[in-house]
Amino acid sequence: MAATVYAVYNQKGGCAKTVTSVNFGIGLAREGKKVLLIDMDAQGSMTASLGYQQPDRLEVTLSDILGGIINDIPLPEGYGILQHEEGVDLIPANIELSGMEFTLVNTMSRETILREFLKLVRDSYDAIVLDTMPSLGMLTINALAAADHVIIPCASQYLSIKGLEQLLRTIAKVRRQINPGLSVSGILVTMADMRTNYAKDIVELLHNTYDGKLRVFDSIIPMSVRVAETSAEGKSIYRHDLSGKAAAAYPVRGGSGMAGAENAGVYVRDYAAGADTRLGNR
Numbered sequence: 001m002a003a004t005v006y007a008v009y010n011q012k013g014g015c016a017k018t019v020t021s022v023n024f025g026i027g028l029a030r031e032g033k034k035v036l037l038i039d040m041d042a043q044g045s046m047t048a049s050l051g052y053q054q055p056d057r058l059e060v061t062l063s064d065i066l067g068g069i070i071n072d073i074p075l076p077e078g079y080g081i082l083q084h085e086e087g088v089d090l091i092p093a094n095i096e097l098s099g100m101e102f103t104l105v106n107t108m109s110r111e112t113i114l115r116e117f118l119k120l121v122r123d124s125y126d127a128i129v130l131d132t133m134p135s136l137g138m139l140t141i142n143a144l145a146a147a148d149h150v151i152i153p154c155a156s157q158y159l160s161i162k163g164l165e166q167l168l169r170t171i172a173k174v175r176r177q178i179n180p181g182l183s184v185s186g187i188l189v190t191m192a193d194m195r196t197n198y199a200k201d202i203v204e205l206l207h208n209t210y211d212g213k214l215r216v217f218d219s220i221i222p223m224s225v226r227v228a229e230t231s232a233e234g235k236s237i238y239r240h241d242l243s244g245k246a247a248a249a250y251p252v253r254g255g256s257g258m259a260g261a262e263n264a265g266v267y268v269r270d271y272a273a274g275a276d277t278r279l280g281n282r
Contacts, residue, residue, distance in 0.1 A: 003036070003125040005118065006185070007147035011170070012163045013134035015155040016190035016221060018045040019231065021131035023250050024151065026236040029087040033126040036081070038062060039093035040114075040143055041133040047092035050084050051234025055094035063096040069117050070107050081121075086236055089125075097139070104138035111178050114142035136170060144174040149185040156192035156202045156220075161209075168214075186215030193223045219249045 008021040021037065029035045039046035039062060044055035052058065060080035068075050082090045104110045118128065130143045144150065150171055154160050164187070175182045187206060192199045206216050224246045230237050237247045 003118075003122045003128045004149065005122075005128045005130065005147045006149050006151055007130045007132055007143045008151045008153060009130075009132045009140065009143065009167070009171075010153055010160075010163075011134055011136050011140075011167055012155075012160055014191075015134075015153045015160060017134065017153050018049055018131050019237075020151065020153045020188060020190065020221070020250075021046055021129050022049050022230075023237050023247075025088050025127070025129040026086050026238060027250050028127050028129075030238060034124070035088045036091065036121065036125045036128045037084075037088050038091045038128065038130050040097070040130055040139050041093055042095050042097035043133070044092065044094045045231075046131040047090070047094070049231040049234065050090055052082070052090075052092055053234070055092055056096075058092050058094060061096060062091050062093045063100050065091065065117055066100055066113055067103070069113050070103065075117075075120065086239055101137050101139060104142070110138060111141050111145045114139075115146040118146050141174065141178075144171060144182060145178045147179070147182060149183055151185050152187045153190045153221075154187050154206070156189055156199045158202060158205075161202065161205060184214060186217050188217045188219070188221065190221040191223050192220050194220060221249050222246055 006024070008017055008024065010017055018041070025035045025037045037046060037050070044052075047055040047058075047061075055061070062080070065075065065080050067073075068079075080091055082092060084090055104113065107113065109116075114130075122128065130147060132140050132143045152164070152167065154164065168184075171182065171184060187210065189203055189206065192203070194200060194203075203216075203220065210216055230240045237250070
């Protein structure tokens, strides 16, 4: 068993990235998969969302693990890994991870430190989900360099869609220079109020722009206070509101789900080849 690694990535904040990471990972665990979640944000959003409300008090976090890899320190089996009650494992993060950005800048093979760590644990899991920070730094580059697939949560807002252009160029550059196996599973529309014409127009724009080039998941994550409540309670949407619309919307199951990667990377390859496909003015 060698885990498939998913990076949930969008450099723009406020797109439900952490909520998507948590619920995607726990959704896979509910399907019988052995899942490791890794919090790669110094704000510790995923860590807090899973019930560890004071991440700065944790003894071992991702920063310690990456520091061990950089300094060639052998890591004990299971080092820093926490077990969550909903059947997933977690490597937490806290503010100490912000210092790792500076450490990595002066580190040999700085883009692949996370990949080296994942070699130690990959055979113990079916899936590893990386919750990236909403910026493009060395930690995010490490996540993309280590991932097999990228899932892109995109809020149903016009500026979020415009930001996809730069995001896809970044992924293409990482694919070309560091990780040729990287592909995009698809774009997941989040925080959508489909009762409004505005949200409907945004979804239509996404499909018009990317259909035939990149998957836009049919499932749409609704704007829901129930989703917002999950982070405060340290639970997934499945534990908090299993019968709700949001729990039904996360596309984990089957070949059409986020775990499927068929047709992935077509658009990324276009960018890597120098194609210039734009959203245009609207």
